[in-house]
Amino acid sequence: MATFYVTTPIYYINDAPHLGSAYTTIVADVLARYRRLRGADTFFLTGTDEHGLKIQRAATERGIEPQAFADEVSELFRQTWPKLGCAPDDFLRTSSARHKRGAQAMWRRIEQAGDIYLGHYTGLYCVGCESYYTDKELEQPGGICPTHKKPAELVKEESYFFRLSQYQERLTRFYENNLRFVEPESRMNEVKSFVAGGLEDLSVSRTTFNWGVPVPGDERHVMYVWFDALSNYFTALDEPADNGKYWPPDVQLVGKDILRFHAVYWPAFLMAAGFADDELPRHVVAHGWLTYGGQKMSKTLRNTVSPVALAEAVSPAVGVDTVRYCLLRSISFGHDGDFSIDDVLARYGADLGNTLGNLLNRVHPFAVSEPGLTPAPDGPLETALFEAIVTAAREAAEAWDHVSPTRALEATWVGLAQANQYFDKAAPWAAKKSEPARVPTIVSAVVRALEAMSVLVCPVMPSVSAAMRAQLGLAPLGSAIGHDQWPLSLPAARAELALVRGEPIFPRFSPEKVAELRAAFTPH
RNA sequence: GCCGAAGUAGCUCAGUUGGUUAGAGCAGGCGUUUCAUACGCGCCGGGUCGGGGGUUCGACUCCCUCCUUCGGCACCA
The missing domain is CATH 1.10.730.10 (Isoleucyl-tRNA Synthetase; Domain 1)
Incomplete structure (x- = not known):
């Protein structure tokens, strides 16, 4: 039986869902619906990534527990997708018990394989921000923290490391044997050249905050965000009924910004956990950024657009479908694109x-x-x-x-x-x-x-x-596992037609409505 | 700085390994029809394929160079 497993990234809950995450989720939903029509037993996973210092701090600022904060924002995401016609089969939260269990199990597997060890992480740390920065993020010269206008300090912290350096050769071989592992091709080349440039071991735990998945056997540490987050694609299935049935992912959609984590770290983690090459994800597909009306969306510019609000404004009946169609039709997939x-x-x-x-x-x-x-x-x-x-x-x-x-x-x-x-x-x-x-x-x-x-x-x-x-007098399409409904041959003629003339599905907009929509959704 | 991608008709983009008159959709123009949401169908695109140079019998398609834009160059969700 053909199965199909598609994932979106789990979205970080430092912001409400925006057009970009909507785009990713819609693409995943469309692929899932397509595969279902083709008769595949399909599983579509999305969720939220809820750990990390930023969330902990945001919660503290509001005087609530991180879990309460996460509950609130995660719910925002969960409720958004149905409003855009998306029907994920599962919604995984990294703060859930099942995910923590799964992430810890994954940790142990890698640890037992000998690819996790205790060491020290050194980085540029801003005391005011209580977090590490890269050279690029700091104002140069001098490594000045942009928020506190003070130089970041070189700090050493105990940390567990993943032996990423051990996987350069095997990753390279894997890419060579799976030329389309990353798509589009230009991104595959980026990944290859990144790996060819040499891999260093990866810090996978932190002690500077505690809002995360505890490291099994050493609760002073929490897993560093990527170890925790990436494992979601596996932990979501890590239930007796599903595990093995859908694994591995057929398509993992990611934004181009997080490609490396999915195309390098993630397969390396899995290799270390004992997965064979043919048990690794099949395709990691990277898409580009969206601009809206030619402008980059940002909260500070206050020109973010809510896809849900847009859909509702276009039409209560077909606005969602219209937005889905336009996003997919207008954006040349893989490239940055504009939506207006x-x-x-x-x-x-x-x-x-x-x-x-x-x-x-x-x-x-x-x-x-x-x-x-x-x-x-x-x-x-x-x-x-x-x-x-x-x-x-x-x-x-x-x-x-x-x-x-x-x-x-x-x-x-x-x-x-x-x-x-x-x-x-x-x-x-x-x-x-x-x-x-x-x-x-x-x-x-x-x-x-x-x-x-x-x-x-x-x-x-x-x-x-x-x-x-x-x-047309027909029932809506349903998904029937094993039954390919795609019209690859002539549709059968029916002697009896029971057409029902309804209102036009896409009624023409009045000039007034066009003006209203333009006024409401043209960024300034 | 290094590596890579892109720069094609007003707009958005396609253009396999180089080969007869460079394509599509939208917009616009003309015509036509009247079944339909003034909708459909047909016709109309003389664009130096970013600039320059080169290779070749022949290049949008290969090489060099320049310009512009955008990515990647490890712990940023």
Whole structure:
């Protein structure tokens, strides 16, 4: 049985969910939905990373316990995803008991393998901030702390280390045997050159704070954040029912900023814990940053945009699907990309309203006049249409398999365009007068095309898919393990159609609404 | 500084290993249809493929150089 395991990073809870994390989560959700439609037994994991000094300090500032702080912000994340149409199978919190258990078990495995040892970490420490800084983070020359305007001190602290240096060769070999381990390729090269530059052992514990997973056997230490966090991908499955069934991850989505941790440290940890090469994650896929309306989003500039608010403003019914579509369609995956309200408006009108919505809408008048449908065998026009649809399905599948949302949606929309073209060529309005017997054939063909398109569109726009299918007289798509529903062959003709003409799925925006949306969502 | 990526039509981007007139979508123009959400369909893109030089019979596609932008160069979530 084919399984599919996809993960997002667990998000650090020092901030509310933003467009960037929404993008990652949506991509993961779309991949999960796609695989489910293909019949794979799929597991989609996300969660929150809740440990570390920053969280401890933020909690202290508010006069609450770190756990209470974490509970609050984590909940914010957990509640956000359904509002964006995302349905993770599990939501892992690093402060949960099961995760601590799992992380400690992972620690022990590595320790028993002899790859964790006690040593001393030296770093530049700012007493005022109570934390370490890198040269880059400090003001040069002099290594001045930007907050306290005092030079950071060189401090030595007891710390456990992971023998990362021992894994350079094996990692290199692993990359050579798995050329697509990291995608896109340019990122793979970055990772390779990083490893080729030599690896030092990694400090994996701290004693300067205690909000973390205690090191087993030495509770003066807590695991340093990356050891703790990365293990979540394994600990989430570390239950008898799941463990082994979904492991290893098929796709791990990460932002480019955290690629190294996932492409170097993480496989090394797993190697040390005794995983064979074919038990390591299959693909780590790095995406770029998002700007909004050409501007980098930042809290200080106060130009962050809430994807949830945007979706609600666009439309209560299809806003979420619209935002999902636009994010995936407009951002060239892997590159930095810009997302803007003008882009949303343009795509809502053109791609969604005109091409997709209108196609569905224009078939209805003919369908209602043809209740007892008896389509003739397909002619050349119909055959050409179905070939085009199947090609679109195949190309979209190929693109989804390679985590290329933009390409997948392009292929999908080629299918929709072909259906519109077919409708014009077949011209049922003319056939009605000249050759009435052909009308049922034409209606049937377009309905079958639309049925196929409702599948192709489903991973990205599940509610639109359901709305389309409702108008076509079909039940929403469900996931059936082992049953590939992707339309890689001609959709079956149905003798009886039960079309239900509904309101347009993507109603045209009034000029006033366009103005309102622009005003509300154009960053300044 | 070192390494790497990108710079292609107004906008967003595709362009396999170099080869006939450089592509798509959107926007815009023209035409057409009226089934449909003034929607669809058809036609229209003389862009020095960042600048310069070179290799080649021939380069957007290889090499050099310059300019611009963006990444990576280890403990930053």
